Amino acid sequence: MIIIGSGPAGLTAAIYSARANLAPLVIEGEPSSTSDQPGGQLMLTTEVENFPGFPEGIMGPDLMMRCREQAARFGAEFLTEKVTSVDFSERPFKVSVRNAEYTTDAVIVSTGAQSLMLGLEAESRLLGHGLSTCATCDGFFFRGQEIAVVGGGDSALEEAGFLTKFASKVILIVRRDELRASKIMQQRAFNNPKIEMRWNTVVDDLVGTDKLEGAVVRNVVTGEVTTLAVTGLFVAIGHRPNTDLFKGVLAMEDNGYLITKSGSSYTDIEGVFACGDVQDHTYRQAVTAAGSGCMAAIDTERWLEAVAHASHA
Amino acid sequence: MADGIVTLTTSTFDEMVASSDKPIIVDFWAEWCGPCKMIAPILGEIAVEQPGITVAKLNVDENPDIAMRFNVMSIPTLLVFNHGEVQKRLVGAKGKGQLLQELDEFLPTSR
Numbered sequence: 001m002i003i004i005g006s007g008p009a010g011l012t013a014a015i016y017s018a019r020a021n022l023a024p025l026v027i028e029g030e031p032s033s034t035s036d037q038p039g040g041q042l043m044l045t046t047e048v049e050n051f052p053g054f055p056e057g058i059m060g061p062d063l064m065m066r067c068r069e070q071a072a073r074f075g076a077e078f079l080t081e082k083v084t085s086v087d088f089s090e091r092p093f094k095v096s097v098r099n100a101e102y103t104t105d106a107v108i109v110s111t112g113a114q115s116l117m118l119g120l121e122a123e124s125r126l127l128g129h130g131l132s133t134c135a136t137c138d139g140f141f142f143r144g145q146e147i148a149v150v151g152g153g154d155s156a157l158e159e160a161g162f163l164t165k166f167a168s169k170v171i172l173i174v175r176r177d178e179l180r181a182s183k184i185m186q187q188r189a190f191n192n193p194k195i196e197m198r199w200n201t202v203v204d205d206l207v208g209t210d211k212l213e214g215a216v217v218r219n220v221v222t223g224e225v226t227t228l229a230v231t232g233l234f235v236a237i238g239h240r241p242n243t244d245l246f247k248g249v250l251a252m253e254d255n256g257y258l259i260t261k262s263g264s265s266y267t268d269i270e271g272v273f274a275c276g277d278v279q280d281h282t283y284r285q286a287v288t289a290a291g292s293g294c295m296a297a298i299d300t301e302r303w304l305e306a307v308a309h310a311s312h313a
Numbered sequence: 314m315a316d317g318i319v320t321l322t323t324s325t326f327d328e329m330v331a332s333s334d335k336p337i338i339v340d341f342w343a344e345w346c347g348p349c350k351m352i353a354p355i356l357g358e359i360a361v362e363q364p365g366i367t368v369a370k371l372n373v374d375e376n377p378d379i380a381m382r383f384n385v386m387s388i389p390t391l392l393v394f395n396h397g398e399v400q401k402r403l404v405g406a407k408g409k410g411q412l413l414q415e416l417d418e419f420l421p422t423s424r
Binding site: 136138 | 345346347349350352355373374380384386387388389390404405406408409411
């Protein structure tokens with residue numbers, strides 16, 4: 001069997017299926033500085049405080065490295081490549097990477113979701129030059145500077161809080177007049193003297209040729225346009241599922257999330273299972289992803305047994 | 314240089330980069346950077362497989378002055394030096410295939 005993706009869902013599925021002697025091959029993805037990479041979104045986070053069993057918290061990358069070791073201990077194999085195409089039209093299924101094709105009886109899809117960008121032309125020019133997708137990686141470079149975070153959810157507030165360790169001021173650019181984030185994260189942000197809220201505000205453009213010098217923002221209520229003189233801008237405005245590979249192959253919702261049969265990890269193709277954020281836009285937690293990864297491994301194991309049984313009968 | 318990667322510091326950087334007779338790739342990294350950890354083993358492999366180049370790393374946390382001098386504002390950043398001059402700047406983690414493609418012009422014995 002093959003597991004595509006290696007965040008909390010894919011690695012939990014790998015631990016369970018390796019322990020069930022299913023010898024999973026985990027095609028874990030390729031390194032990148034977006035959240036679409038081996039280990040998933042947690043590779044770009046700092047302290048994870050809500051994963052059970054770690055009362056002191058644990059760093060996101062450390063948690064994922066541990067999950068990977070745990071899966072490897074029971075015999076899961078890893079391939080550090082990105083899947084380029086899948087063929088689920090007949091069995092055995094085919095899963096291809098750049099220079100190779102694998103066949104398999106069952107597939108678990110756990111490709112997760114990745115952070116959305118602003119969609120501005122200036123983004124590609126300034127990425128890595130003040131515009132960042134990874135607060136943990138790049139916060140260090142903005143010591144004593146004024147920077148901004150775009151977004152109003154938990155990840156935006158986590159980044160903003162983390163960045164106040166370095167920056168002199170962090171402006172939080174929020175599209176609405178309230179935050180989506182959880183109460184505890186909101187409380188921390190409101191109590192942090194270095195965080196300043198800009199409500200009803202969107203980013204229209206970025207200033208700077210080879211280095212970020214400012215962000216042009218617009219108040220969506222008054223229409224007023226101003227330029228914030230920030231040297232750093234971190235974007236945390238939400239996610240989209242990594243399902244481009246499965247367009248026209250697996251049933252998905254209009255927003256691209258895979259559809260699973262309620263209370264299970266079954267997709268609309270028998271033998272293909274889905275778990276984690278790729279099929280969940282409601283909870284999107286490391287622990288729910290891990291839980292659904294376990295479900296997918298058990299569903300796969302039972303399904304393979306049933307198929308083997310049927311062919312022997 | 315346990316894995317074939319040379320560790321540079323503020324005190325060794327200039328000398329090493331200026332005196333290298335082959336292209337030298339410097340990986341600007343830090344302990345707290347997840348994507349940096351993901352590319353470290355790939356750079357280790359490249360160091361072993363590509364004798365035509367030197368692979369080095371510089372910890373930005375311990376050597377912030379060098380990072381600042383080369384305007385590194387995001388890690389991982391890879392800078393390729395030849396005869397002491399920056400020839401190429403790669404920002405962000407990449408897979409091995411893509412990395413080798415980007416470095417192709419500096420790999421004399423390339424595949």
